[in-house]
Amino acid sequence: MCQYLGLTPFRLTRLTNAYSKKLENFKAAIGLYFGYYNFVKMHSTLRTTPAMAAGVVNELWTVADLVEKTDA
Numbered sequence: 001m002c003q004y005l006g007l008t009p010f011r012l013t014r015l016t017n018a019y020s021k022k023l024e025n026f027k028a029a030i031g032l033y034f035g036y037y038n039f040v041k042m043h044s045t046l047r048t049t050p051a052m053a054a055g056v057v058n059e060l061w062t063v064a065d066l067v068e069k070t071d072a
Contacts, residue, residue, distance in 0.1 A: 036066060037050070040061050
């Protein structure tokens with residue numbers, strides 16, 4: 001999982017300050033991480049985001065757009 005995503009989500013590493021002690025916080029952090037990876041981060045091999053390549057969205061999202069959509 002971590003090799004595919006490029007960087008290790010630090011919530012999975014226990015010896016960091018970002019370690020999740022509660023399952024609810026872990027789910028929220030991983031959800032935001034995957035949302036950022038798929039909707040906000042521009043991938044050099046695709047030259048777009050994975051969500052745009054799959055036809056899920058038509059425009060590039062910002063972090064503000066991602067937070068706005070997750071608050072709903």
